[in-house]
Amino acid sequence: MHPYLRRRQGKEPVSYPSPDMEKALARTLGVPIFQEQVMQVAMLAAGFSAGEADQLRRAMAAWKRKGGLEHYYGRIVNGMLARGYDREFAESIFSQIQGFGEYGFPESHAASFALLVYASCWLKRHEPEAFLCAMLNSQPMGFYSPSQLVQDAKRHQVKVLPVDVGVSGWDSALEGEHARPQVRLGMSVISGMRAAIAERIETARAVRAFIDVADLARRAQLDKHDLQVLAGANALSTLVGHRRDALWAAAAAVPDKDLLRVTQPEEERAVLSAPSEADEILEDYKATGLTLNRHPVALLRPKLLEQRLLPAETLFTYPNNRLARGCGLVTVRQRPGTANGVMFMTLEDETGSVNVIVWPSLLEKQRKEALQATLLAVYGVWQREGEVRHLVAQRLVDLSHLLGALRTTSRDFC
Secondary structure, three states: OHHHHHHHOOOOOOOOOOHHHHHHHHHHOOOOOEHHHHHHHHHHHHOOOHHHHHHHHHHHHHHHHHOOOHHHHHHHHHHHHHOOOOHHHHHHHHHHHHHHHHHOEOHHHHHHHHHHHHHHHHHHHHOHHHHHHHHHOOOOOOOOOHHHHHHHHHHOOOOEEOOOOOOOOOOOEEEOOOOOOEEEOOHHHOOOOOHHHHHHHHHHHHHOOOOOHHHHHHHOOOOHHHHHHHHHOOOOHHHHOOHHHHHHHHHHHOOOOOOOOOOOOHHHOOOOOOOOHHHHHHHHHHHHOOOOOOOHHHHHHHHHHHOOOEOHHHHOOOOOOEEEEEEEEEEEEEOOHHHOOOEEEEEEEOOEEEEEEEOHHHHHHOHHHHHHOOEEEEEEEEEEEOOEEEEEEEEEEEOHHHHOOOOOOOEEOO
């Protein structure tokens, strides 16, 4: 892909080793990209028949599992040499054919994929609320967790509203008639919540609004566990107040079967203090895996700045090859088979995400930090080429202890 991109950007001249190659490769500036082009090259430059070219296509798709490309080497290289191509070009064509066993796309598949990407980008740009809603309602899927989707949406000025038994359905939904709707989280984001429970809540609510937690429990036929799940997710706030009050009300609304319900006068009920912001964030992650409060790293920012660990938005202004320090929650770890042992990581903070490259030599030295840290500090060199930016790691420091009891998850090697 890199030769093609350099040619498209005018950084490298477009050339063809022969008029036949121009026929096959003109639309991709002389670089074979699609499976059909490889078949054309084999036919035009190495003398393959159409049947032989199709056999080559099948072998390309399966050679990693079954082998079978080796016997094509002489046929391709010698065929091209006999037709006047130099050995270096012939060898490079065979190497590319081997590479197609990993990433080769038929042109029709590539076009379909490109169309889906374009449509998704258009929706994310022009209808970000609807895009977020659809992504949340399609979980589990893809590369990004609900937390990452919500954090990104918030950074793009999308208003996200919490789960509320007085409003929320099972799925997340759009609210508001104005130009910028809001996204209301659905009960599906709550850990331990079941669709049947949400359906009973919606059915009862359609008759009339709930008065209090006891009314909710009675009309939606909820047991103590159901109420505690909702209270833990702060979904009862409009009925009873903050989380601690909600958990207290949940316990009182459905007493143990062998105990008589005792209704206390309002003035005699325990007065519980509201949770701190840190406690709220901790409970949010426990209950839903995400928070609508500040990003956890935002609470640690003063301490991180003392160590000169800078936010993503600052790093993104850095020029190429500048020493840099970043820190964030590890959201993704990838180690593709074609990357020669390189590991790619994504760190998320309150301002955005940073892509990190960890070379095999560093991974060998700091395997524990790379694979186990939840909050990771990276010391390295900032690399920037156009809009592509990443941090090449030179040292990793596990700062997970700063998160206390907070537990987040990452998508690792999937």
